Amino acid sequence: MNSNHRMVGRRRSSEAKQYDMLLRVLLIGDSGVGKTCILYRFVEDDFTMSHISTIGIDFKLKTVEVNGKRIRVQIWDTAGQERYETITKQYYRRAQGVLLVYDVTSEKSFTNISKWANDVDEYAPEDVERMLIANKSDDRDWRVISKQQGQKLADLYRMSFFETSAYRNVNIKEAFLALTNNIIRRQGIIPAPDNSCVKDGKCIHDLDMDLTAGDVTPLTDTEETKTGACSACSVV
Amino acid sequence: MDPSGPVQQLLSQGEKCVSAADAYLVQGRARVSRVAALVETETAFGPNFGFFMFGTKRMPVQGSDLTLVTVIPVKEDFAVEVIDDPSQDLLGSDVPVKVCGSGQVLTLNLPFGSKSGNFLTALRRAISIYTSQPPAEVFQPFAWLEKYELMTATADRSDWPWSGTGLDAMAAEIVTEGFEDNFADSLSFDDAASLASQQDLGDSEADGSGLEPVNVSRGGSASTMGSMMANPPSVREPIVKMYMLKEEAKYTHLKTFRIFAGTWNVNGQPATESLKAWLAKDSTPPDLYAVGFQELDLSKEAFVFNDSAREEEWVKAVTHGLHPEASYRRVRLIRLVGMMLLVFVRSEHNKFLSQIEAQTVGTGIMGKMGNKGGVAIRFDFHNTSFCIVNSHLAAHTEHYERRNQDYSDICARMQFNLTQPPLTIHKHNVVLWVGDLNYRLSDIEISEVKALIEKEMFWALMEHDQLKRQMNERSVFKDFKEASVNFIPTYKYDPGTDDWDTSEKCRVPAWCDRVLCKGDSVSAVEYRSHRELKLSDHKPVSCLFDIGVKVIDEDNYKRVFEEVIRKLDKLENEFLPSVSLSCVDLKFERIKFLEPQKKTISITNTGQVPCQFEFICKLDEKEYCKPWLNVQPSLGFIMPGDSYPIELEIYVDKNTAGRLNSGEDSLEDILVLHLDGGKDYFVTVQGDFIPSCFGSSIEALCNMRGPIREVPVARLVDLEAGSPSETSPEDSFSTLPIPKEIWLLVDHLYKHALCQEDLFQQPGLHSEIEEIRDCLDTGMPDTIPGQPHSVAECLLMFLDSLPEPVVPHQYYQSCLDSCTRFELCEQLMSQVPEHHRNVFKYLTAFLRELLKYQDDNKRDPKMLAMIFGGLLLKPKPDEAKRQNNQQTARRRATFIYQFQVNPYDG
Ligand SMILES: Nc1nc2c(ncn2[C@@H]2O[C@H](COP(=O)(O)OP(=O)(O)OP(=O)(O)O)[C@@H](O)[C@H]2O)c(=O)[nH]1
Numbered sequence A: 001m002n003s004n005h006r007m008v009g010r011r012r013s014s015e016a017k018q019y020d021m022l023l024r025v026l027l028i029g030d031s032g033v034g035k036t037c038i039l040y041r042f043v044e045d046d047f048t049m050s051h052i053s054t055i056g057i058d059f060k061l062k063t064v065e066v067n068g069k070r071i072r073v074q075i076w077d078t079a080g081q082e083r084y085e086t087i088t089k090q091y092y093r094r095a096q097g098v099l100l101v102y103d104v105t106s107e108k109s110f111t112n113i114s115k116w117a118n119d120v121d122e123y124a125p126e127d128v129e130r131m132l133i134a135n136k137s138d139d140r141d142w143r144v145i146s147k148q149q150g151q152k153l154a155d156l157y158r159m160s161f162f163e164t165s166a167y168r169n170v171n172i173k174e175a176f177l178a179l180t181n182n183i184i185r186r187q188g189i190i191p192a193p194d195n196s197c198v199k200d201g202k203c204i205h206d207l208d209m210d211l212t213a214g215d216v217t218p219l220t221d222t223e224e225t226k227t228g229a230c231s232a233c234s235v236v
Numbered sequence B: 001m002d003p004s005g006p007v008q009q010l011l012s013q014g015e016k017c018v019s020a021a022d023a024y025l026v027q028g029r030a031r032v033s034r035v036a037a038l039v040e041t042e043t044a045f046g047p048n049f050g051f052f053m054f055g056t057k058r059m060p061v062q063g064s065d066l067t068l069v070t071v072i073p074v075k076e077d078f079a080v081e082v083i084d085d086p087s088q089d090l091l092g093s094d095v096p097v098k099v100c101g102s103g104q105v106l107t108l109n110l111p112f113g114s115k116s117g118n119f120l121t122a123l124r125r126a127i128s129i130y131t132s133q134p135p136a137e138v139f140q141p142f143a144w145l146e147k148y149e150l151m152t153a154t155a156d157r158s159d160w161p162w163s164g165t166g167l168d169a170m171a172a173e174i175v176t177e178g179f180e181d182n183f184a185d186s187l188s189f190d191d192a193a194s195l196a197s198q199q200d201l202g203d204s205e206a207d208g209s210g211l212e213p214v215n216v217s218r219g220g221s222a223s224t225m226g227s228m229m230a231n232p233p234s235v236r237e238p239i240v241k242m243y244m245l246k247e248e249a250k251y252t253h254l255k256t257f258r259i260f261a262g263t264w265n266v267n268g269q270p271a272t273e274s275l276k277a278w279l280a281k282d283s284t285p286p287d288l289y290a291v292g293f294q295e296l297d298l299s300k301e302a303f304v305f306n307d308s309a310r311e312e313e314w315v316k317a318v319t320h321g322l323h324p325e326a327s328y329r330r331v332r333l334i335r336l337v338g339m340m341l342l343v344f345v346r347s348e349h350n351k352f353l354s355q356i357e358a359q360t361v362g363t364g365i366m367g368k369m370g371n372k373g374g375v376a377i378r379f380d381f382h383n384t385s386f387c388i389v390n391s392h393l394a395a396h397t398e399h400y401e402r403r404n405q406d407y408s409d410i411c412a413r414m415q416f417n418l419t420q421p422p423l424t425i426h427k428h429n430v431v432l433w434v435g436d437l438n439y440r441l442s443d444i445e446i447s448e449v450k451a452l453i454e455k456e457m458f459w460a461l462m463e464h465d466q467l468k469r470q471m472n473e474r475s476v477f478k479d480f481k482e483a484s485v486n487f488i489p490t491y492k493y494d495p496g497t498d499d500w501d502t503s504e505k506c507r508v509p510a511w512c513d514r515v516l517c518k519g520d521s522v523s524a525v526e527y528r529s530h531r532e533l534k535l536s537d538h539k540p541v542s543c544l545f546d547i548g549v550k551v552i553d554e555d556n557y558k559r560v561f562e563e564v565i566r567k568l569d570k571l572e573n574e575f576l577p578s579v580s581l582s583c584v585d586l587k588f589e590r591i592k593f594l595e596p597q598k599k600t601i602s603i604t605n606t607g608q609v610p611c612q613f614e615f616i617c618k619l620d621e622k623e624y625c626k627p628w629l630n631v632q633p634s635l636g637f638i639m640p641g642d643s644y645p646i647e648l649e650i651y652v653d654k655n656t657a658g659r660l661n662s663g664e665d666s667l668e669d670i671l672v673l674h675l676d677g678g679k680d681y682f683v684t685v686q687g688d689f690i691p692s693c694f695g696s697s698i699e700a701l702c703n704m705r706g707p708i709r710e711v712p713v714a715r716l717v718d719l720e721a722g723s724p725s726e727t728s729p730e731d732s733f734s735t736l737p738i739p740k741e742i743w744l745l746v747d748h749l750y751k752h753a754l755c756q757e758d759l760f761q762q763p764g765l766h767s768e769i770e771e772i773r774d775c776l777d778t779g780m781p782d783t784i785p786g787q788p789h790s791v792a793e794c795l796l797m798f799l800d801s802l803p804e805p806v807v808p809h810q811y812y813q814s815c816l817d818s819c820t821r822f823e824l825c826e827q828l829m830s831q832v833p834e835h836h837r838n839v840f841k842y843l844t845a846f847l848r849e850l851l852k853y854q855d856d857n858k859r860d861p862k863m864l865a866m867i868f869g870g871l872l873l874k875p876k877p878d879e880a881k882r883q884n885n886q887q888t889a890r891r892r893a894t895f896i897y898q899f900q901v902n903p904y905d906g
């Protein structure tokens, strides 16, 4: 009987072909901003309150679907402690995407973003896709960095921007999907239809989160949804 | 595809792949895809054979996809045996075969079919050729296999858990065993490990290699091992398919479709009648038509060239005869000589048909002519696989066994190659078999037959039906069903009439034309013949079926699919190598010059797979750790749950002490522990170094009035940086002429050891040397502890660990060049910085003094010159390697010797 089953493995033509494409995405930022929690939330859909500082480089894999294509994203979680900085930098050069994470309750983690961004400039590939992540958005009591400040910084660095909460599972999936989408669009792996950002040498529009319906639920407070620089241009 | 072509590409000149076959290697419960081949080479004593087995990366194979895993010479211990397995007697199932030789026993499953049959025949022939040859010891014929044996020795890593081949096993296991098991349980440890190793592959595919901050040093076995592993095939896709298949019930439901299956032997006649009476008799139009013809064309052209003028007119006739109340699309037509099969589907279902393939098997003369045999069309309709066969089996009443054999041949040889692995008829969910099967009525007189027909006692006649009898004996059409026959025999009529055959042969009527079915949820609705059609000596037959087809529910499908992907992701993550370290932050206290300290950390494999670990270099560094650190072992292999101790030793010697004393360097390092195919861990090592006069510079020591340990570290750094005392008033007025440590040591020897035999030759006591060192570093003792030999060795060590030797590096070469002329030597020394010159003066004076007591201490001036030459004069460390030969050693000694024998006071 089993042998009968063996062959019925094919799919109808409408079926999306499995993409075994692999993207590498790096999580960086000060110790304690929640990088490991973000990874854990995205991959395992879970959260722990305790902070066990990452001492090394960890990675996990998750298959996502963007524009009907399946993409395997390998997410590298780095140690944020300052003393490991010189070593972790060495991992940048293989990344296609970088999530620069700060903690909205920590001013220092926010100001340090400039340092992390410089490191990315110096050590990551030139066309790496960057995204600024303001984590712990759930923690209203201790918030010291407003969303506007974060957005402004993202604009300055021409990065896309998401406020997230690994704790409340807000925008985690969305951030990763947007980043993945930006990477594949930028690298022209799957050209998005009618989305040529640059015309006559000028950027014609801001980044639109052109994700397939269902892939991304934008931030609920719509005014603030708009992300910063056009990702397709930010490198030019 | 025949794999012998790809195998041939891998062979040397003069070697030939005689036969090759796809096979599965049975390993426990798993089956691994392999290619087995018989290779021949010519020797002086006749042909010589080897059995080869290859791992495959993908199907169909190319030469580059094959990795040789086993070679067995075909000699006296070689044997092949087909294993009798009663559970496997289903026609079309794989043939289990045992291959033994060279101490190995392999169980292979060969796909049922002539290819495998030919392969077995070739193996047997090779064995018989071998036995007819002279004994192997005499003529050593198997030397040509050695190169291959060597290849297998390095290539076969199948015992490594992460070997790519494990994935085939995973896929195979899910198919063969895993259906009833719990999802995760069916994954064996091997399988998931391989899945994880796929991760690596993914890396290397993306852009050349993984995240690689490092390259391997101090060993490098990990990377070697990595490169030795065959790349696993792109495995995720088939695994996803397997899992989806397993979960099929969750996203499909059965929907019944009406299917018409018909057969007619038209006796070579033109299509002059309308086929409506056959094809469109009922009010409801069927969803799918399968219409088979035999003897469509009896012309010579059709037989020899498979070229038929009749094809077109009959296709047209069928097309016109289809049910008028629906529109149909032709799915496929296949014809072999007179056998033609047509499949039509209602247009609205067309898009649910896929993987359509047609094949033919001729079983006529020479086992291949197409006057007899079968044609078949396979397709998937929604999620159910269909195979429709139309066959014309051997004629004549007495030849029923020949008909059985035709059936077996068709089953064995009919193979569809669109899917991987290739499919046989029996591997489909639904099989409909139509045709002129040619089974007759046995053991009954024609008159009795006709009488029973008259009375419509078909059930009684059926007892004489050869097909029913053979099926009951399970000699043919095993597992097929047939609806009960309630129509009068369809053979043989006088063409154009409903009269039984009146020719002189006067055939006995028979049910030659039949429709059989196999599969779950297949039920016959109406089985009948159509007597209205008269042009042939056969009547057409049809059977209507209601078949439950697995229809996909899109939403559920998507849900299950996502679930599967999630589970695979989870498995992949879980099976990544992972360890825990007992300590990631090692602090060493009170590290002293030349006093090693050890700490042990333990690595525990907390993952589910064996892991290979290695300390790797950081970017731009040549070693994975600082020179004062030593890690043992720096790489290793740990089984899940096991722990592995790693020893870390700090040892500060003269090469590192200088920079540590001067504060240029500190005992701090971060080690990167890398897991093969996994994460990296950082281990911080810190040591608290106690500064010592050993390894400090002459200048710095001259600026210290007290012992070094009483000097604040910040001041030490300043002193070494050459900014002397603008500090506290009490010691600002002067620096010492020479380091007090040298003075203390030498003065001690001067006072107590001038007459000591073997001074500077016999080693001191280790414990005393440590004591002396501590004493020099901590206080200004009145007397130095220890016996003279220990003090002497201490002095030598002190000189040896000076960052800048007594004669500074920059004068080294000139000193060697002028060593034979004392005036020049003297002149050179006058240029040397003051403190160095002082030390030099002091030491050479001491040597001259020592030599005055030669009678007592038995010191040879040349020997002393040799010892001190090597310590006072040193090339720069990076030049040392090139220069350190006997000649320079002699010159250095000569230089010192000048000062031993000539009076010198600067
Ligand atoms: N309120 C709140 N706390 C969070 C959130 N994300 C993380 N945390 C907490 O922040 C702490 C640090 O999180 P980690 O993810 O371990 O931090 P990290 O960035 O990985 O730190 P390093 O590994 O040292 O670089 C933990 O105690 C978490 O519980 C969040 O979204 N909201």
Ligand SMILES: [Mg+2]
Residues within 6 Å of the ligand: A035, A036, A037, A052, A053, A054, A077, A078, A079, A080
């Ligand atoms: Mg962390």
